[in-house]
Amino acid sequence: TSYTPAADRYATMPYRRCGASGLKLPALSLGLWHNFGDTTPIARQREMVTTAFDLGITHFDLANNYGPPYGSAELNFGRLLREDLKPYRDELVISSKAGWDMWPGPYGQGGGSRKHVLASLDQSLKRLGLDYVDIFYSHRYDRDTPLEETARALAQAVRQGKALHIGISSYSHGKTAEMARLLKAEGVPLLIHQPSYNLLNRHIEGGLLDTLAEVGAGCITFTALAQGLLSDKYLAGIPADARVNRPGGGSLLPAHLSEANLGKVRALDGIARRRGQSLAQMALAWVLRDARVTTTLIGASSAAQIRENVGALSHLAFSAEELAEIDLHAQE
Numbered sequence: 001t002s003y004t005p006a007a008d009r010y011a012t013m014p015y016r017r018c019g020a021s022g023l024k025l026p027a028l029s030l031g032l033w034h035n036f037g038d039t040t041p042i043a044r045q046r047e048m049v050t051t052a053f054d055l056g057i058t059h060f061d062l063a064n065n066y067g068p069p070y071g072s073a074e075l076n077f078g079r080l081l082r083e084d085l086k087p088y089r090d091e092l093v094i095s096s097k098a099g100w101d102m103w104p105g106p107y108g109q110g111g112g113s114r115k116h117v118l119a120s121l122d123q124s125l126k127r128l129g130l131d132y133v134d135i136f137y138s139h140r141y142d143r144d145t146p147l148e149e150t151a152r153a154l155a156q157a158v159r160q161g162k163a164l165h166i167g168i169s170s171y172s173h174g175k176t177a178e179m180a181r182l183l184k185a186e187g188v189p190l191l192i193h194q195p196s197y198n199l200l201n202r203h204i205e206g207g208l209l210d211t212l213a214e215v216g217a218g219c220i221t222f223t224a225l226a227q228g229l230l231s232d233k234y235l236a237g238i239p240a241d242a243r244v245n246r247p248g249g250g251s252l253l254p255a256h257l258s259e260a261n262l263g264k265v266r267a268l269d270g271i272a273r274r275r276g277q278s279l280a281q282m283a284l285a286w287v288l289r290d291a292r293v294t295t296t297l298i299g300a301s302s303a304a305q306i307r308e309n310v311g312a313l314s315h316l317a318f319s320a321e322e323l324a325e326i327d328l329h330a331q332e
């Protein structure tokens with residue numbers, strides 16, 4: 001196509017160093033779990049991806065089974081790479097993952113076996129049309145596979161040149177420390193951990209962030225917007241086009257929209273308005289307030305949401321009073 005990236009795409013986005021590595025990631029990264037499968041028109045996907053890149057979002061996060069159907073987000077993003085972004089490959093950090101259900105039979109059900117991990121990576125590269133991904137993740141801890149086996153498979157992917165860096169997602173802090181040690185023994189540092197984190201879900205403050213700092217790994221948080229709950233979108237009822245109404249629309253359930261949760265969201269929205277930003281913007285600024293969080297993922301269903309979310313970057317600082325008031329309402 002005739003896509004030409006914005007000339008000023010590097011003008012405002014901060015790039016933060018990922019742990020002790022030399023890799024810098026944009027403060028906001030785009031996740032392709034939702035809205036990049038075959039049920040979303042490719043023109044809309046192209047608009048979201050190019051809008052993100054025009055705003056300095058250089059990091060795009062995928063997994064083998066993002067869709068629907070499984071694999072289609074990688075195929076669709078591969079097409080956008082081919083048609084629009086190919087000249088800019090070295091400006092992009094592209095990730096994929098293996099570990100959840102993907103293809104039939106015992107080797108496709110996910111986990112951390114050498115068989116699953118390496119076959120899945122080869123499939124992802126083929127769908128994406130790439131020789132390598134920048135970050136390859138073990139998507140979850142697998143109690144049925146020795147961690148050594150997973151670590152060796154991940155390290156081999158790096159040695160084969162199929163991945164530049166290794167990440168893990170949703171591992172406990174204990175298993176994270178163990179994996180970091182095993183990878184280090186293989187000569188491959190653990191680059192990054194991808195956990196859930198937001199105003200209403202603070203589990204990583206209970207040890208994981210400390211562990212990551214100790215082992216020199218960065219952190220990329222997901223569901224910073226609690227899948228849309230931490231925005232103004234549900235305050236006046238459930239909009240027809242919201243994720244919560246889409247079949248297979250993820251794990252945001254009507255139960256999450258309880259009066260108790262909406263009460264918190266309303267109070268947080270008030271604080272955000274006084275800061276001169278939207279709740280979505282404040283929720284993103286809040287996860288980025290900790291320097292150990294390298295970047296946060298955002299999901300989006302439109303280019304307008306991406307633009308709004310990037311607007312968070314113009315007001316990242318919090319006063320102690322604001323943080324205390326936020327805690328009072330978010331954790332009551």
Ligand code: NDP
Nearest residue numbers: 031032033222223224225226227228231242243299301305
């Ligand atoms: P988010 O919390 O980022 O929610 C994104 C959703 O919030 C959007 O789809 C949209 O919902 C809504 N939204 C976004 N911006 C706005 C806005 N400005 N105003 C109103 N609503 C807004 O979570 P996701 O579940 O999308 O996850 C983000 C990424 O994190 C994924 O794509 C994936 O890359 C990663 N992830 C990783 C996991 C793992 O196991 N490693 C698990 C989950 C996610 P709507 O579509 O309704 O408009």
